[in-house]
Amino acid sequence: MKRALRRAALAGAAAIAASVLTDRAPYPYAQKWLLDVPLPLLTPHRLTELLRPGDGERMLEIGPGTGLQALHVAPRLGPDGELAVVDVQRQMLDHVTARAAERSIGNITPYRADARELPFADGQFDAAYLVTVLGEIPDAPAALRELRRVLKPDGRLAVGEFADRHYVPLTTLARLANDAGLHLRRRTGIPFAYYALLAPCAGSASARGASRPSAPGSSGRRETDAPPGQG
Numbered sequence: 233m234k235r236a237l238r239r240a241a242l243a244g245a246a247a248i249a250a251s252v253l254t255d256r257a258p259y260p261y262a263q264k265w266l267l268d269v270p271l272p273l274l275t276p277h278r279l280t281e282l283l284r285p286g287d288g289e290r291m292l293e294i295g296p297g298t299g300l301q302a303l304h305v306a307p308r309l310g311p312d313g314e315l316a317v318v319d320v321q322r323q324m325l326d327h328v329t330a331r332a333a334e335r336s337i338g339n340i341t342p343y344r345a346d347a348r349e350l351p352f353a354d355g356q357f358d359a360a361y362l363v364t365v366l367g368e369i370p371d372a373p374a375a376l377r378e379l380r381r382v383l384k385p386d387g388r389l390a391v392g393e394f395a396d397r398h399y400v401p402l403t404t405l406a407r408l409a410n411d412a413g414l415h416l417r418r419r420t421g422i423p424f425a426y427y428a429l430l431a432p433c434a435g436s437a438s439a440r441g442a443s444r445p446s447a448p449g450s451s452g453r454r455e456t457d458a459p460p461g462q463g
């Protein structure tokens with residue numbers, strides 16, 4: 233009897249561990265309050281120090297959550313710049329746009345889409361970033377290929393990672409990025425809380441199949457869903 237109980241407890245623990253380790257569900261909106269607490273060493277300020285958003289640039293954020301980074305980055309792009317924010321959860325996008333409106337930030341455009349299939353033509357963005365998002369995406373290599381595709385050849389990409397259950401170690405990121413035609417240029421922070429700066433490898437897009445033909449006559453907005461309030 234004791235042995236059967238122990239076996240059942242072990243099987244239960246293994247099932248829970250497996251579900252936690254393989255879980256790729258998006259971060260629940262119900263726990264949004266936690267997202268407003270900056271993680272040690274992964275502050276929005278450190279992100280902009282690394283990524284250096286420039287006046288008039290077009291930037292892309294994947295998985296903005298409640299806007300911790302977006303509300304810090306967008307004002308640095310100026311009125312002629314744009315921050316496109318992509319998230320699978322409309323509630324997150326609505327949250328970001330409401331907070332932006334409160335602060336009179338008018339250059340954030342939300343797109344409900346999946347990072348694995350971005351609704352943009354090739355070579356649209358000066359820079360892109362994602363913070364504690366990559367490991368949550370069910371196919372991180374596909375997301376990196378898409379980021380490579382939509383970046384300009386001289387574009388830059390910042391990836392922020394923290395040692396939570398979706399953590400992507402720097403060595404794994406460097407390998408996946410390399411496969412996607414991106415190379416590591418710099419890292420800040422410590423191994424368990426880092427920002428990595430990546431850049432497209434010269435001539436990598438076609439060589440590695442990262443490029444996808446854009447739709448004829450595409451304006452760069454192949455949306456899978458209209459921005460909130462417009463669809």
Ligand SMILES: C[S@@+](CC[C@H](N)C(=O)[O-])C[C@H]1O[C@@H](n2cnc3c(N)ncnc32)[C@H](O)[C@@H]1O
Nearest residue numbers: 258259267295296297319320321346347363369
């Ligand atoms: C842990 S939160 C991080 C939010 C924000 N970057 C921060 O640091 O506070 C992850 C975010 O990524 C979004 N997300 C998860 N999977 C995604 C996917 N496949 N494509 C786009 N966004 C995704 C979630 O909806 C959520 O907003």
